[in-house]
Amino acid sequence: MATFNNTDLAAFKDVWVFCEQRQGKLMPTDFELISEGRKLADELGVELCGLLLGDNVEGLAKELGGYGADKVIVCDHPLLKDYTTDAYAKVICDVIEELKPEAFLIGATNIGRDLGPRCAARLHTGLCADCTHLDVDMPIYKDFLKESSTLAAEKIEGLNSAMVLGEKHDVSRDLKMTRPAFGGHLMATIICPRFRPTMATVRPGVMKKNAFDQAKADACQIVKPAFELSESDMQTEVVEIVKAAKKLVDLIGADFIVSVGRGISKDVEGGIKLAEELAAELGGVVGGSRATIDSGWLSADHQVGQTGKTVHPKVYVALGISGAIQHKAGMQDSECIIAVNKNETAPIFEIADYGICGDLFKVTPMLTEAIRAAKAAK
Numbered sequence: 001m002a003t004f005n006n007t008d009l010a011a012f013k014d015v016w017v018f019c020e021q022r023q024g025k026l027m028p029t030d031f032e033l034i035s036e037g038r039k040l041a042d043e044l045g046v047e048l049c050g051l052l053l054g055d056n057v058e059g060l061a062k063e064l065g066g067y068g069a070d071k072v073i074v075c076d077h078p079l080l081k082d083y084t085t086d087a088y089a090k091v092i093c094d095v096i097e098e099l100k101p102e103a104f105l106i107g108a109t110n111i112g113r114d115l116g117p118r119c120a121a122r123l124h125t126g127l128c129a130d131c132t133h134l135d136v137d138m139p140i141y142k143d144f145l146k147e148s149s150t151l152a153a154e155k156i157e158g159l160n161s162a163m164v165l166g167e168k169h170d171v172s173r174d175l176k177m178t179r180p181a182f183g184g185h186l187m188a189t190i191i192c193p194r195f196r197p198t199m200a201t202v203r204p205g206v207m208k209k210n211a212f213d214q215a216k217a218d219a220c221q222i223v224k225p226a227f228e229l230s231e232s233d234m235q236t237e238v239v240e241i242v243k244a245a246k247k248l249v250d251l252i253g254a255d256f257i258v259s260v261g262r263g264i265s266k267d268v269e270g271g272i273k274l275a276e277e278l279a280a281e282l283g284g285v286v287g288g289s290r291a292t293i294d295s296g297w298l299s300a301d302h303q304v305g306q307t308g309k310t311v312h313p314k315v316y317v318a319l320g321i322s323g324a325i326q327h328k329a330g331m332q333d334s335e336c337i338i339a340v341n342k343n344e345t346a347p348i349f350e351i352a353d354y355g356i357c358g359d360l361f362k363v364t365p366m367l368t369e370a371i372r373a374a375k376a377a378k
Helices: 027-044 058-065 085-100 110-123 138-148 153-157 214-219 263-282 288-293 360-377
Strands: 014-018 048-054 069-077 103-107 126-133 132-137 163-164 169-170 176-181 186-190 198-202 221-224 256-260 285-288 315-319 338-343 354-357
Touching: 014 027, 014 214, 027 048, 027 058, 027 103, 027 132, 027 198, 048 058, 048 085, 048 132, 058 214, 058 221, 085 110, 103 110, 110 126, 110 198, 126 176, 132 263, 138 153, 256 263, 263 285, 263 288, 263 315, 263 360, 285 288, 288 338, 338 360
Parallel strands: 014 048, 014 103, 048 069, 069 221, 103 198, 126 198, 256 285, 256 315, 315 338, 338 354
Antiparallel strands: 132 176, 163 169, 176 186
């Protein structure tokens, strides 16, 4: 293998996505990242490749093509059946050094958060963790800034270069990776101008999944590169996998979400109970703003927002949520948003399809009863 020079930017091409599988099943994050990677590859004018590791997993590859992958690189080996940091990092880094992708995306799952930093350190490149937005094309990135930031228009228009080691660097081909910073109080966009591949972990549920296309699945190429892996490369052995049964709220998969905010502070238990009753009538789940999680009123798996889950339900009901930019960024793409707040100038009303200015403790029972009556009348 030739010496790996990660500063020879011209030698790197294509966008790769690590496609996580567990016990022979692809994860939902794979399809989200393949869909987002398709957009980035089109902006760069390169191919999109999925990277799939496991034992006897070639049969999973074509499905990734249906969401946008031009190729799927399959690394099959008995020692890759179950995830271990050593084995996966070695194989991935060896393949990257051989084929040289320009960008490499990994889902910010438990596995991805472990794997990404190890690979980045071994490849001596940068990794931006927990990304919530990705762009390459400057006009598209500038439109994103105009919609979601407080930067002045003239400042945004001037963002065509960055100072790198004292010299002006053209950022037109760099991956712009946006993530929450300082506890979610602001958003930062990060680039990796000097090294390749550019690496990013992306939060599950943030990127929208493309519709499956069977023709694209059929056209997807499968590539099986040569690689070496032995037990001597591994410092750990998976003896047994035990799944713990723990009931968590599935915000990402919910069609109806009723979220509570600081507005329930005068009667926290009562406010949560009202939200649970409304969610039960809708067939949905209860979510919460960051304030409710930080205050210990709800567990972390209920959190909606930039520092929690990004959701796209059919109906999102916000009870007593003011609508901080971090919260809105996590739910503003909901099909229908209903907001209840006593403050008529609350920012949540700016994105709500229906707004009710009133006391949530009075309004919520009325909503619940109206839905119950409507269901009974059918």
